[in-house]
Amino acid sequence: MCPIGMVLLRDCVGDNSTVCKPCPEGTFMNEPNCLEKCFSCKTCSKEQGLYFSRPCSTISNAVCEVMDGYHCADFSEMECTIAVNHTKCHEGQEIKTPGTKTSDTVCHPCPEGFYSPLGVNCTRWTNCSIRDEVMEKEGNSVKDVQCKPTSRRRDSLIATAVLFFFFLFFCLSFLFKKYIGQSDKKNHQKKYGNHSNGLSVPVPETSQNTQEENREEDTILL
Numbered sequence: 676m677c678p679i680g681m682v683l684l685r686d687c688v689g690d691n692s693t694v695c696k697p698c699p700e701g702t703f704m705n706e707p708n709c710l711e712k713c714f715s716c717k718t719c720s721k722e723q724g725l726y727f728s729r730p731c732s733t734i735s736n737a738v739c740e741v742m743d744g745y746h747c748a749d750f751s752e753m754e755c756t757i758a759v760n761h762t763k764c765h766e767g768q769e770i771k772t773p774g775t776k777t778s779d780t781v782c783h784p785c786p787e788g789f790y791s792p793l794g795v796n797c798t799r800w801t802n803c804s805i806r807d808e809v810m811e812k813e814g815n816s817v818k819d820v821q822c823k824p825t826s827r828r829r830d831s832l833i834a835t836a837v838l839f840f841f842f843l844f845f846c847l848s849f850l851f852k853k854y855i856g857q858s859d860k861k862n863h864q865k866k867y868g869n870h871s872n873g874l875s876v877p878v879p880e881t882s883q884n885t886q887e888e889n890r891e892e893d894t895i896l897l
Contacts, residue, residue, distance in 0.1 A: 676707045680733040683711050698733040705735050724758030741776040764794035767816035785816045792817055 677683055677695035682704055685694040698704050702713035716731030719739035731737035739755060741747050747755035761774035764782035769791050774780035785797035800814045803822035814820035 676709050680704055682713050683709055703733050703736055746774050746779050766794055768794050769797040790814055790816055790819050
């Protein structure tokens, strides 16, 4: 008999022993045999939702595993041959049991008072009264309820906004007056000059006629 990894090439005849040949690539033989052909290796393709966890060799077949996000849909000799995507829950549903490599996802509709826009988890409707609001539109299994402020809260928001803008106007007015005052002070100093006592006194000019009149009055007195 031929050993594992090999098959029969020529039987023993007379004084000639059995002649064996190794399995070619893509085939294998995992037991002693008298066969003339090796077994074909199985494939693990992405199209089947499978990948190689162990490649094929001349002495053992390949081992396939199910890809993440898939579950086995067909078994053959205790091994998965085809895997398919997990089911995605629809809007208004939640995942009750997550899918595994051997079982599909189990979905469950949201109960009354809950919603699920993505089909993952069901979330309880918003309680408008906790936020001092009232319901404007009722929710469903896909959308949350819509709330709106009460008249009392709306008036409070308006009053807060008015106070804020009044405070902002006061601050801007104060800064503007301060800027104008500093600008006037700079212009005054530029025109009259700076003095140690902080006051600017213009110096009057004496005309030539006034000087001559003063000299005549001094001559008459003498």
